[in-house]
Amino acid sequence: xxxxxxFAHRFCDLLEQGNMSLDPLVAERLRAARVRALGHxxxxxxxxxxxxxxxxxxxxxxxxxxxxWRNVFVILSLLLGMSFAYYWNGFEQANENEEIDSALLVDxxxxxxxxxxxxxxxxxxxxxxxx
Amino acid sequence: xxxxxxxxxxxxGVERRAFRQAQFAVRDEEAALDIVQDSMMRLAxxxxxxxxxxxxxxxxxxLQNAIRDHYRRARTxxxxxxxxxxxxxxxxxxxxxxxxxxxxxxxxxxxxxAALLQQETLERIESALRHLAPRQRExxxxxxxxxxxxxxxxxxxxxxxxSVKTHCSRATHALAAALxxxxxxx
Numbered sequence: 001x002x003x004x005x006x007f008a009h010r011f012c013d014l015l016e017q018g019n020m021s022l023d024p025l026v027a028e029r030l031r032a033a034r035v036r037a038l039g040h041x042x043x044x045x046x047x048x049x050x051x052x053x054x055x056x057x058x059x060x061x062x063x064x065x066x067x068x069w070r071n072v073f074v075i076l077s078l079l080l081g082m083s084f085a086y087y088w089n090g091f092e093q094a095n096e097n098e099e100i101d102s103a104l105l106v107d108x109x110x111x112x113x114x115x116x117x118x119x120x121x122x123x124x125x126x127x128x129x130x131x
Numbered sequence: 132x133x134x135x136x137x138x139x140x141x142x143x144g145v146e147r148r149a150f151r152q153a154q155f156a157v158r159d160e161e162a163a164l165d166i167v168q169d170s171m172m173r174l175a176x177x178x179x180x181x182x183x184x185x186x187x188x189x190x191x192x193x194l195q196n197a198i199r200d201h202y203r204r205a206r207t208x209x210x211x212x213x214x215x216x217x218x219x220x221x222x223x224x225x226x227x228x229x230x231x232x233x234x235x236x237x238x239x240x241x242x243x244x245a246a247l248l249q250q251e252t253l254e255r256i257e258s259a260l261r262h263l264a265p266r267q268r269e270x271x272x273x274x275x276x277x278x279x280x281x282x283x284x285x286x287x288x289x290x291x292x293x294s295v296k297t298h299c300s301r302a303t304h305a306l307a308a309a310l311x312x313x314x315x316x317x
Contacts, residue, residue, distance in 0.1 A: 004303045008275040011256060011306060015276060018253050019147045029164055030146040037171035038139055042179035043132075 133183040141186045142171055145277075149194055152272050155261050156198045157205070166201060170194045191277060191287045195269060202265070252315060259309035263302055270298035271306070 001009075113119050133141070146167060153163035170193045178189050260268060266288070273284045274295065285292045 004300060005275075007307055008271065008299070008303050011303075012276045014253060014256055015151070015260075017249070018257065019151060022147055022150070026150065026160065026164065027147070030150055030167065031143075033164070033168040033171055034139065034142045034146055036168070037142065037175040038135060039175075040172055040179075041135060041138055041175040042177060 132180045133186060137183040138175060138179060138186065141183065141190070142174075145187070145190060146171070148276060149190070152194065152276075153198055155257070155268060155272070156265060157201050158261060162201060166194070166197045170197050173197075187277070187279070188283055188287065191273060191279065195273075195287055198269075255313050255315060256306070256310065259306050259313075262309070263305060267298045267302035267305065270295050271302035274299050 149167045149170065150163055153166040154160060157163055157166065170190065173193050174186065174190050178186070181189065260271075263271070269288060270284060273279045273287055274281070279287065281292045281295050284295045288295065288298075
């Protein structure tokens with residue numbers, strides 16, 4: 001410890017002695033202030049904790065004091081939302097496929113397609129079935 | 132989250148030092164009590180849900196801010212402050228830290244004369260502390276009386292760690308010089 005720190009600590013030891021001889025009236029007022037402050041201690045509300053846990057209790061079981069129909073409503077809403085999202089995604093995909101097919105059919109046939117054996121086979125099959 | 136008993140223990144342990152810190156700074160017992168009461172209330176109301184280990188730093192920040200607010204409000208009517216740093220000698224050979232010893236005599240039952248001397252010494256060191264520049268006193272008390280490390284002191288004071296070291300060093304030398312000038316020697 002440096003001389004500076006030694007001095008500082010000895011100095012604070014003396015200050016601490018002064019603390020012990022504080023005026024009793026001041027000490028009492030400090031104590032009263034502490035009690036008042038403790039009466040205003042901020043605490044996390046219990047309701048907030050219940051909201052955080054609602055998802056889990058809704059699925060895993062009924063917490064004491066909660067209404068069962070509320071949990072059923074939450075689960076039904078969740079299922080309805082998932083179904084709608086699934087349907088909407090399928091609808092979007094079908095629209096995209098339809099646009100690609102239309103573009104292919106309307107577009108000119110590339111010359112290379114006539115050299116493709118698969119395309120030739122499809123053409124002959126289509127011609128036969130058309131008759 | 133700090134329980135009620137943890138917050139109570141913390142406040143009980145810090146309230147006297149907080150009062151003295153405020154008293155050294157504002158030099159008014161009533162104002163110092165108000166500052167400590169407000170600081171306790173703010174800590175409990177706004178930070179009562181924080182973990183117990185965060186309370187010392189939070190409380191010191193609140194307390195120092197309350198002292199600064201008091202300074203701002205009272206700036207116009209505050210008296211002149213004698214800056215003891217200005218008395219600091221340039222000659223390092225005459226560094227009072229080299230010769231000063233303020234180790235208090237510890238007797239279980241001090242004689243009336245010894246008790247009087249001790250009281251006088253106490254009054255002189257408190258006077259020296261009161262006359263320090265505010266930032267030096269703040270750094271010195273936070274670092275050595277509250278026992279905060281340099282980083283935490285810098286956080287509370289809103290300055291760099293280098294500034295904390297400088298303030299502490301200047302405060303220590305100024306206090307040593309002031310006590311030496313008053314003849315406080317072994």
